Amino acid sequence: MSYIALAPTDVALAAGLVLASAALSLALQLGLARQYLVAAARMVVQLSLLALVLKVLFAAVSPLWTGLAALVMVLFAGREILARQERRMTGPWSYGLGTGAMLFAAALVTVFALTTQVQPQPWYHPRFALPLLGMVLGNTMTGVSLGLHTLTSGLVAERAAVEAQLALGVPRRQATLPVARAALRSALIPIINAMAATGLISLPGMMTGQILAGIAPEEAVKYQMMVTFLIAGATGLGAVLAVVAGVYRLTDRRHRLRLDRLRRD
Amino acid sequence: MSISCKGMTDDRQELLAVAGLAQVGLAPVGFALARGECLPVLGPSGAGKTLLLRALADLDPNQGSVRLAGVPREAVSGPAWRRRVMYLAAEPGWWAERVEQHFDDWPAATPLVARLLLPPEIGASPVRLLSTGERQRLALARVLVRAPMVLLLDEPTAALDEAAREAVEGLIGERLSQGIGALWVTHDRNQARRFAGRALNLDRGVATEVRL
Numbered sequence: 001m002s003y004i005a006l007a008p009t010d011v012a013l014a015a016g017l018v019l020a021s022a023a024l025s026l027a028l029q030l031g032l033a034r035q036y037l038v039a040a041a042r043m044v045v046q047l048s049l050l051a052l053v054l055k056v057l058f059a060a061v062s063p064l065w066t067g068l069a070a071l072v073m074v075l076f077a078g079r080e081i082l083a084r085q086e087r088r089m090t091g092p093w094s095y096g097l098g099t100g101a102m103l104f105a106a107a108l109v110t111v112f113a114l115t116t117q118v119q120p121q122p123w124y125h126p127r128f129a130l131p132l133l134g135m136v137l138g139n140t141m142t143g144v145s146l147g148l149h150t151l152t153s154g155l156v157a158e159r160a161a162v163e164a165q166l167a168l169g170v171p172r173r174q175a176t177l178p179v180a181r182a183a184l185r186s187a188l189i190p191i192i193n194a195m196a197a198t199g200l201i202s203l204p205g206m207m208t209g210q211i212l213a214g215i216a217p218e219e220a221v222k223y224q225m226m227v228t229f230l231i232a233g234a235t236g237l238g239a240v241l242a243v244v245a246g247v248y249r250l251t252d253r254r255h256r257l258r259l260d261r262l263r264r265d
Numbered sequence: 266m267s268i269s270c271k272g273m274t275d276d277r278q279e280l281l282a283v284a285g286l287a288q289v290g291l292a293p294v295g296f297a298l299a300r301g302e303c304l305p306v307l308g309p310s311g312a313g314k315t316l317l318l319r320a321l322a323d324l325d326p327n328q329g330s331v332r333l334a335g336v337p338r339e340a341v342s343g344p345a346w347r348r349r350v351m352y353l354a355a356e357p358g359w360w361a362e363r364v365e366q367h368f369d370d371w372p373a374a375t376p377l378v379a380r381l382l383l384p385p386e387i388g389a390s391p392v393r394l395l396s397t398g399e400r401q402r403l404a405l406a407r408v409l410v411r412a413p414m415v416l417l418l419d420e421p422t423a424a425l426d427e428a429a430r431e432a433v434e435g436l437i438g439e440r441l442s443q444g445i446g447a448l449w450v451t452h453d454r455n456q457a458r459r460f461a462g463r464a465l466n467l468d469r470g471v472a473t474e475v476r477l
Contacts, residue, residue, distance in 0.1 A: 099338035160358030164404075166410060167322060169348030178360055254323055 002214045015040070057126040066126040070133050074103050077137050081145040087152040087262045089249060094263070097245055102144045105238030106137045109230050117226060135206065135227055136234045139191060143235035144242045147187030151246045152262060154179035162257050172251040180243050187239035191232050198228060279334075280446040281415055283351070286329035289362075291316045293329065294472040296465065297448040298415070303437075304311070304455035307475070308467035314450045315355065318417040319466065321448065322352035329449060351413035355420045356402035361387045367392075367407055374410045381406055384431050397424040405433060409440065416440070418445040422456070434459065448466040 025033040042146045078099030088094040110133045120128040158179050165175035207224035252258050281298040292312045298304055306314050320327040323346055331338045338346045365371035365388035375385040381402040401424050422430040449459055457464050458477045466475045
């Protein structure tokens with residue numbers, strides 16, 4: 001068993017399926033053909049550029065360029081978190097809080113994995129650092145954005161309940177606890193479900209990729225376990241940070257609920 | 266049943282001293298409240314009555330000086346202040362499923378709940394199945410068991426029938442005679458007269474003291 005390289009024609013053959021689906025959409029007047037083809041084209045362009053960038057980065061093995069690439073990934077993920085918020089915070093907090101929590105959790109977990117488990121030489125080698133960060137970041141982003149979304153919309157919806165406790169002299173942590181709990185639950189449910197389904201209902205992409213590349217299944221499975229733990233750990237850490245910071249930002253030192261720190265739109 | 270506290274304002278033992286209290290929608294207001302005194306707050310809807318009570322409870326950002334028995338509110342934490350100067354919203358919120366979960370000690374609260382003409386079994390009821398009037402009285406009980414020094418009541422009898430309203434007035438009158446103070450938002454001038462000889466009248470955020 002070894003790695004089987006793909007010729008451009010192989011990729012084109014697979015792309016035929018997308019064209020066929022687009023034709024079907026046209027025939028059935030679903031109005032999806034355009035969106036479908038644009039998305040497919042975007043994927044081709046983005047991945048081709050990514051291949052070029054990674055090739056350069058892998059050749060350079062520079063801490064500066066690797067770090068810069070990681071930063072760009074984090075900043076894009078931060079934008080994605082912001083885009084998923086129905087109620088954003090005012091000022092720099094809108095982007096900063098979610099991005100900060102995600103950056104801290106993802107960076108900590110990725111560096112931890114690189115320096116103690118994977119241990120490439122040097123530890124920041126982009127061939128290991130960037131794929132690991134990418135997998136951790138994607139899931140942490142989902143967790144942080146779900147957590148913040150549930151927290152902010154929950155505080156707005158449960159305002160009377162939270163303020164009823166505050167008015168009775170309950171401290172802000174306790175008064176916001178029901179909403180914070182719901183926020184953390186919604187942040188962590190996707191990764192919990194994913195872990196429970198892994199290997200039974202879903203075959204994780206990373207492990208499948210390693211198997212396709214000719215790695216023995218028992219080796220690929222070990223890698224997958226480690227990566228899943230990293231992802232679950234980073235998601236948990238990022239979501240807790242974002243929700244706790246969110247609670248503190250949306251209350252103040254006098255333990256008032258400060259929904260005026262959410263934008264009204 | 267004596268619910269009048271008019272006579273108690275003579276030997277002014279000051280409980281709450283308010284000066285320059287203001288927030289968005291509320292012009293600076295000052296007044297003093299004596300122990301045992303009830304100060305009705307009158308005015309049309311949207312005049313700032315709720316804003317005044319929320320500022321006193323320090324639930325909204327606001328300016329001005331508020332002292333309780335001489336102690337400025339800045340000297341204590343927000344929660345500690347609100348345990349002494351307690352706000353009861355017109356539509357109180359509930360954070361748990363059943364009534365009893367909103368009380369630290371439900372059995373101990375049942376005598377008080379009974380005086381508000383509610384049976385002790387109501388503790389096991391889901392809050393969402395109760396009427397507005399039942400919820401209003403239970404929220405009052407939730408406040409009274411915590412024995413605050415000043416009550417900030419936002420139309421506590423708005424949804425109540427005659428008997429329940431009398432029960433609430435009687436209970437609060439009793440607490441007043443024990444030396445607590447109260448601000449009482451009401452649309453009912455007769456109710457205001459039963460408790461006090463003067464009131465705060467709010468109009469478009471501006472408070473003036475009026476004789477009743």
